Amino acid sequence: MKKRLLSLGLAAVMAMSMTACGSSGSTSDSAEETGAASQGEESADGATFKIGGIGPVTGANAAYGQAVANGMELAIKEINEAGGVNGYQIEYNFQDDESDPEKAVNAYNTLKDWGMQLLLGTVTSKPCIAVGAESEVDNLFQLTPSGSAVACIAGSNAFRVCFSDPDQGRASAQYIGEHKLATKIGIIYDSSSEYSDGIRESFAAEAGNQGLEVVASEAFTADTNTDFSVQLDKCKEAGAELVFLPIYYQEASVILKQASDKDFKPLFFGCDGMDGILSVENFDTSLAEGLMLLTPFSVDEEGSQDFVAAYEAAYGVEPLQFAAGAYDGIYAMKAALEKAEATPDMSVSDLCDAMKVAMTEITIDGLTGEGMTWNEAGEPNKEPKAVKIVDGAYVMQ
């Protein structure tokens, strides 16, 4: 009897949760319908462009997602204050994906229910691939600020703001080769990260063409990212003159500290993930002296001063390059919308078709590059900038 009552109760709870889902679905449907109706009546002043964002704002990669959410918000506020796009205001909604492909697809579906027309995201690579497959089916325009894996923009509807991983690796090897920084290279990379592994692979492939010799290629994983003595010892024994670090700045700060403890002083060279190393808490910035990184954005360059000031005023922290990428992404969307003379009452699919053409025709002078253009595959064309840390500040090379 007791069991039956209990199971009845649980069944009732479940039925209720089901009807709750059903009813929430129907309310959002009806809201959409009324929204569409009101758009039909007063498309001139009531309608807005709805831009969705997806990224991790909880979990291990929360800092990146938060930066993108902030950069996106900042750009949209500026655009709305300046009169919007083609006379229409922009509405936005940012959803958490915890950097998990499954959660990212849920977030994407949530945004679709909200009425999203354009997607800025996702922030990390694997979720981006999963969401990209969904958005391609829906033919919904997607622009990722930082999804750098090759497969992120596999669909014709997807574009990106950042460099792809192979491009970064190739550019780094070319930069080191052309400037004759060193010939014996050691690499320490995160084999469990798509970003790190992707850069290393193309770096190693290009290194041979540049006359560089990779003497040590040492991996760590997300589970073992607190002690790097083994990897550093191997690089040291192999006689590496330069250690290439295609990793994020948190791990790099530990590597720099341990290298200095070991009295191992090669030149360190990083990619865009290294940006932000000077703002790591309790990190002795003198250890980063002489560190070089190839990055599309730096807080100290002249062109980004207005953005940095506005960002710091709004959120109280220095922007990461992720924030700059999102900021540029929104302005690129704006430019493409204007180019296509798009209006919010266009269907998602029509809007996407118009945007696909317009994206290849625009040129943006953004924070992450001057004169950025896009090709049909969705890859940006911009120059990477090399930055060196001198006296605790980023200096352009």
Added chain:
Amino acid sequence: MKAYKNKILVQNLITYGLVIICYIVIQALMAGGHINSLLKGILVPLCIYVILAVSLNLTVGILGELSLGHAGFMCVGAFSGAFFNHAMSETIASDQLRFVIALFIGAAVAALFGILIGIPVLRLKGDYLAIVTLAFGEIIKNVINVLYVGIDGNGFHISVKDVASLGLEADGEVIIKGAQGITGTPKTATFTIGIILVLITLFIVLNMINSRTGRAIMAIRDNRIAAESVGINITKYKLMAFSVSAALAGVAGVLYAHNLATLAATPKNFGYNMSITILVFVVLGGIGNIRGSIIAAVVLTLLPEMLRGLNDYRMLIYAIVLIVMMLMTSSPKAIEYRERILASFRKKETKREA
């Protein structure tokens, strides 16, 4: 005895009925267009978690051994299924057919791993078994993270270094790309297939529990020495439960691989976190209670998604719900209180009847 059998039959029919009714209700709502995209997208993951919870319940509830490596079996199934799908993409044209065969392959490979792991591991008991299965899950994840497998005219190439060392010919294709995993698996998993798999899982598990085999397994759980003394082959039955549980987890893994375009072994989806999540479904649903596992898996998967409107607070609420559910189902005081309320209900009922 007959009454007992009837009772089991009724209980099992309620469980099947619950699943089928849910399916019909959802299909009806979908036909009427009353379901939002979020719920539509989460239907297949719900099936995956239900299968995982039910299959783990076989190990934890029926066999009585705490396994923390369930995500490892899921991982093995997912990768072998997706690998087969890619390797055979030219030989077998139909996506559906490939998917169905992949399900069998995933189950078979996971079962094989279940037996291989089970032989040494099942000699251990309690905490030690939990620790070893935990390690197994992590090892699987890390091995897959360094594994590169490609295919070309000469067959398969395997390496643990990088893509270049595979030595593929120009027309070769890299299938498993280390930490980047497998990308571009066709999305063939549908809710209908998911529900069918849930029903098959239930059929296997419920029938196993209520058979001679199940009673032997439960006898081992309750008293190993007594079971041995009446001539039950301990190793055989333990291995059987463990490998069936692993095979079903492998099926869930194949479903997972065919639901997302990207498959990589990250701590998030195949790490011990996932194993613990599945264990949470089992424990909160009631150890040994199959229907409870289903309900707990559905509720706890839906909850964080339904609470998206609350932004950052949703994780907090999820935690609170977990604690409350734990207290409600396990705390002696709460059980006592619950019984008292139920007893008062019963008293009223008997009064009314009188």
